[in-house]
Amino acid sequence: MNIIMNTRKLNMRGEKMHAKDALESIRIYQFCAIELNLYLDNFPDDKNARDDYNKVSCTLTNLIHEYEKNYGPLTNFGSAHVENPRAWVEQPWPWENC
Amino acid sequence: MWYYVKTLEYPVNLKCKDLNMAKYLITQYGGPDGELGAALRYLDQRFTMPTGKAKGLLTDIGTEEMAHVEMIATMVYQLMENATIEELKKAGLAGHYADHRKAIFYTDATGNPWTATYIQAKGDVIADLHEDLAAEQKARATYENLIHLTDEPQIKEILKFLREREVVHYQRFGECLEHVQDVMCIKK
Numbered sequence: 005m006n007i008i009m010n011t012r013k014l015n016m017r018g019e020k021m022h023a024k025d026a027l028e029s030i031r032i033y034q035f036c037a038i039e040l041n042l043y044l045d046n047f048p049d050d051k052n053a054r055d056d057y058n059k060v061s062c063t064l065t066n067l068i069h070e071y072e073k074n075y076g077p078l079t080n081f082g083s084a085h086v087e088n089p090r091a092w093v094e095q096p097w098p099w100e101n102c
Numbered sequence: 103m104w105y106y107v108k109t110l111e112y113p114v115n116l117k118c119k120d121l122n123m124a125k126y127l128i129t130q131y132g133g134p135d136g137e138l139g140a141a142l143r144y145l146d147q148r149f150t151m152p153t154g155k156a157k158g159l160l161t162d163i164g165t166e167e168m169a170h171v172e173m174i175a176t177m178v179y180q181l182m183e184n185a186t187i188e189e190l191k192k193a194g195l196a197g198h199y200a201d202h203r204k205a206i207f208y209t210d211a212t213g214n215p216w217t218a219t220y221i222q223a224k225g226d227v228i229a230d231l232h233e234d235l236a237a238e239q240k241a242r243a244t245y246e247n248l249i250h251l252t253d254e255p256q257i258k259e260i261l262k263f264l265r266e267r268e269v270v271h272y273q274r275f276g277e278c279l280e281h282v283q284d285v286m287c288i289k290k
């Protein structure tokens with residue numbers, strides 16, 4: 005809770021930068037997960053790829069959880085770790101230049 | 103069932119105004135070898151795939167293509183965002199303005215609307231996967247054409263990412279074709 009309060013106290017620019025960095029990490033792990041997922045569709049028994057997929061998916065889950073706690077939901081229909089209907093509509097949309 | 107994820111697969115933050123590129127890029131949104139066609143083709147063909155692996159691959163690649171649809175739309179939106187009517191006219195986008203103002207719409211680079219005749223579902227896994235392989239190569243070639251049409255490094259970088267994805271999808275569809283052929287041989 006303290007972490008959230010402190011983040012909220014940051015000025016707009018500080019908060020935006022922080023959210024941007026957090027989102028960038030999520031994007032990187034999300035991409036690894038996509039790539040491993042497609043590979044594992046064809047080779048579901050590949051031990052190395054399965055281990056990597058588990059690791060990547062675990063880190064991705066934690067990063068998303070942390071982001072959603074601080075800035076608002078990344079997914080809809082009840083699938084966010086932390087629901088926040090106001091942040092869902094007020095946080096900028098992906099096509100909006102920032 | 104699908105969930106939306108409120109972020110792009112790859113960042114798009116274009117501050118430059120480039121109406122000519124916006125006009126060309128739209129073909130990867132609603133053109134014959136564009137991302138919308140790709141997504142709809144795979145998400146449609148998957149129903150009659152013969153194996154779980156093939157159903158999984160078409161579901162997952164089809165879903166990734168939806169993320170590419172959103173990336174292309176974002177590029178076009180940002181490149182046109184601050185354009186004046188005079189600038190739109192000069193770039194040959196007055197017709198677009200008449201029909202859509204600055205909305206993003208599913209057309210090719212010369213304004214022809216997207217049509218389901220761009221895609222096929224044959225109900226024959228060999229025919230469908232060959233279409234998918236060809237589709238990835240045609241999309242790859244379109245991205246290369248678009249890369250040739252711009253000098254803007256930021257635009258090139260995003261297009262190179264998308265081009266690379268077509269190459270990866272082609273690889274995965276090729277593996278899937280081999281797998282399906284193996285299964286068919288065993289059945290015989």
